Amino acid sequence: MTKITLGKAINAGLRAAMEKDPKVIVMGEDIGKLGGVFRVTEGLQKDFGEDRVIDTPLAESGIIGTAVGLALRGYRPVCEIQFDGFVFPAYDQIINQVAKMHYRSMGKIRMPIVIRIPYGGGIGAVEHHSESPETLFAHVPGLKVISCGDPVDAYWMIQQAITSDDPIVFFEPKRRYHEKAELDESTPPSLPLHKAKVVREGTDATLLCYGPMVKTCLQAAEAAVEDGRNLEVVDLRTIAPFDLATIFASVKKTRRAVVVHEAPYSFGPGSEIAARVTEECFYHLEAPVLRVTGYDTPYPPSRMEDDYLPDLDRVLDGVDRVMGY
Amino acid sequence: MSESVPGPAPEVFAPHEAPVSPPQASEEVEFVQLLTPEGERVEHPDYKFDLDDETIKGFYRDMVLVRRIDSEATALQRQGELGLWASLLGQEAAQIGSGRALNKKDMVFPTYREHGVAFCQGVNPLNLLGLFRGVDQGAWDPKDNNFHLYTIVIGAQTLHATGYAMGQQRDHAIGDAENGEATIAYFGDGASSQGDVNEAFIWASVFNAPVVFFCQNNQWAISEPIDRQTRIPLYQRAAGFGFPGIRVDGNDVLATYAVTQQALKRAREGSGPTLIEAYTYRMGAHTTSDDPTKYRLNEDLEHWKLKDPIERVHAYLSRHAGVDHDFFDEIDAEGDKIAAELRAGCLALPDPVLTDFFQNVYVEETPQLAEQRDQFVAYAASFEGEG
Numbered sequence A: 001m002t003k004i005t006l007g008k009a010i011n012a013g014l015r016a017a018m019e020k021d022p023k024v025i026v027m028g029e030d031i032g033k034l035g036g037v038f039r040v041t042e043g044l045q046k047d048f049g050e051d052r053v054i055d056t057p058l059a060e061s062g063i064i065g066t067a068v069g070l071a072l073r074g075y076r077p078v079c080e081i082q083f084d085g086f087v088f089p090a091y092d093q094i095i096n097q098v099a100k101m102h103y104r105s106m107g108k109i110r111m112p113i114v115i116r117i118p119y120g121g122g123i124g125a126v127e128h129h130s131e132s133p134e135t136l137f138a139h140v141p142g143l144k145v146i147s148c149g150d151p152v153d154a155y156w157m158i159q160q161a162i163t164s165d166d167p168i169v170f171f172e173p174k175r176r177y178h179e180k181a182e183l184d185e186s187t188p189p190s191l192p193l194h195k196a197k198v199v200r201e202g203t204d205a206t207l208l209c210y211g212p213m214v215k216t217c218l219q220a221a222e223a224a225v226e227d228g229r230n231l232e233v234v235d236l237r238t239i240a241p242f243d244l245a246t247i248f249a250s251v252k253k254t255r256r257a258v259v260v261h262e263a264p265y266s267f268g269p270g271s272e273i274a275a276r277v278t279e280e281c282f283y284h285l286e287a288p289v290l291r292v293t294g295y296d297t298p299y300p301p302s303r304m305e306d307d308y309l310p311d312l313d314r315v316l317d318g319v320d321r322v323m324g325y
Numbered sequence B: 001m002s003e004s005v006p007g008p009a010p011e012v013f014a015p016h017e018a019p020v021s022p023p024q025a026s027e028e029v030e031f032v033q034l035l036t037p038e039g040e041r042v043e044h045p046d047y048k049f050d051l052d053d054e055t056i057k058g059f060y061r062d063m064v065l066v067r068r069i070d071s072e073a074t075a076l077q078r079q080g081e082l083g084l085w086a087s088l089l090g091q092e093a094a095q096i097g098s099g100r101a102l103n104k105k106d107m108v109f110p111t112y113r114e115h116g117v118a119f120c121q122g123v124n125p126l127n128l129l130g131l132f133r134g135v136d137q138g139a140w141d142p143k144d145n146n147f148h149l150y151t152i153v154i155g156a157q158t159l160h161a162t163g164y165a166m167g168q169q170r171d172h173a174i175g176d177a178e179n180g181e182a183t184i185a186y187f188g189d190g191a192s193s194q195g196d197v198n199e200a201f202i203w204a205s206v207f208n209a210p211v212v213f214f215c216q217n218n219q220w221a222i223s224e225p226i227d228r229q230t231r232i233p234l235y236q237r238a239a240g241f242g243f244p245g246i247r248v249d250g251n252d253v254l255a256t257y258a259v260t261q262q263a264l265k266r267a268r269e270g271s272g273p274t275l276i277e278a279y280t281y282r283m284g285a286h287t288t289s290d291d292p293t294k295y296r297l298n299e300d301l302e303h304w305k306l307k308d309p310i311e312r313v314h315a316y317l318s319r320h321a322g323v324d325h326d327f328f329d330e331i332d333a334e335g336d337k338i339a340a341e342l343r344a345g346c347l348a349l350p351d352p353v354l355t356d357f358f359q360n361v362y363v364e365e366t367p368q369l370a371e372q373r374d375q376f377v378a379y380a381a382s383f384e385g386e387g
């Protein structure tokens, strides 16, 4: 077994999917020779050719719109959007076409499209390169939204997403592209795609997180041991739909929950979780569900992002508050 | 005086005969050139450059200074003082020629690479650095210098420019080639594929808006060569939208000046939009994060080095205008001085505080946001006095 980075794990997952199914096509800006600005598609064009690994013209609506056509023709397009902030020219195609095709065709048409989006902050980038727009997709019926928190999940989840007959928006935690883990490609994935994963068992409170915040929450949980607290950490993995069963089971056990995401506070995934947990776990709760998130401002200039983003201290502060009830 | 919408039917250049096999976009077709790479003046039947050598000396100075500012910014990025820098290296003539053609009342909508145009408009280069350092997202006031904020989302500003021009039209600020107003939109070859840019062409055309679309075709959109965006020369696209398009040697500052000036005049007098394709080359990486060795050959670079926009003016001035060493040395020294000031200014840029950034989400802070700001302040204060 070798250690592999999260970025390379997605690369390997794409490669495996392309080897298995000749209908899988990868497309996006700068993904060919360059291998993508994060090198996630490195080497794929060399090995699978320009017909299957397509450097597209610079137009996101075009990328998704033509993916719809390719899907209608029996292909399984995997589209890369270069950065989170640049998905919006494609938003109409995603919301009005990709998400609704199955519904309005009464199930006759499927849209097996994966839209890969490197997302989130913490890399010192200029504006539009650090956003967390997952809610804007999770809110749309017909789309599934997922995010991986570690290299092993990255490897399997991208493949599972590609085999899905529903369209999937796959949020990749770009600041974790270089995180490493052991990957055994011969052991099949332990979970189906739309299942959450308890990544640390605990008893005192549950941290619910996904994507880049999984690592942050695991670190916070380790730090909390010093305060005599034993935190459970759940990597949600799937945002639309949520794996409510796993969430409820954990919260019923610990009786306290803090949701952590980089996306702004209001109307974020945390809002939905808080509502559902309140509805389903009301009599088990010792405290309201709290949220530790980005603030309700646009993503700030990068010199302030450390203050904007939830970090270990802010997660622990959230834990203090949820334990204070 | 200008009419309101729609204006007079734009003069439409006859579309080119459809070629049997379409020419590749990167294939060299004729362009307007007034100064050869060797520094020799040439004439063009439609475009004259009739300004004196003093003006050309001024262009030379501008180009040297912006190249120096640019190289200092690149160095600052390497030293960790900027998060990123998008170099204009190689595009000085396109930017200075077009920038110097602008009148005081004309409005500019830039991308993220228009440092040369910003310089012409009098924007303090330190303000440009703020965005790349991550202390702000463009802190200058566009009204101060008629220079809008940098736009990073590819192509979006072309529509803003068109809308602004429609405003100029409705304000009856056009109709006179000298005193009228015009707008210029900068964008790249890659941007030409965006829906927004094509919509901007349509709007500008049907409303006859006083806007000049200035496309710097630097042959690359990050790693993608121009052939990935178009199979015909970009300027020829204008014909399909119903307004004139022209290709200019983007490394010839006299030509970019003359062509832009004519297009601006057309706009100001109410004759509508023009597409200018400035044929140039991105001599550096896309940005400091990019590694061009992954996708392009060094030979191309060597080839374009021979067409350097500054060298040819240097050659012209020393050979034909009797300009001696002192002139060039003085400008180099001035560049070094500006660069040193820029560096000092950059290092002294105050680090911003997040509290300031709650304030401008809305014109008036909402109660919810005020509450979040207070919580943030209290939370940050809880760390004070700690190690």
Ligand SMILES: Cc1ncc(C[n+]2csc(CCOP(=O)(O)OP(=O)(O)O)c2C)c(N)n1
Pocket: A029, A058, A060, A082, A086, A089, B113, B152, B153, B154, B187, B188, B189, B190, B191, B192, B218, B220, B221, B222, B282, B286
């Ligand atoms: C909508 C959008 N998609 C993608 C990007 C990422 N991106 C930044 S610059 C660039 C290439 C732009 O090429 P071009 O228009 O030729 O301008 P140049 O950088 O060459 O000046 C890309 C794809 C972006 N900024 N905005």
Ligand SMILES: [Mg+2]
Pocket: B188, B189, B190, B216, B217, B218, B219, B220, B221, B222
């Ligand atoms: Mg370009």
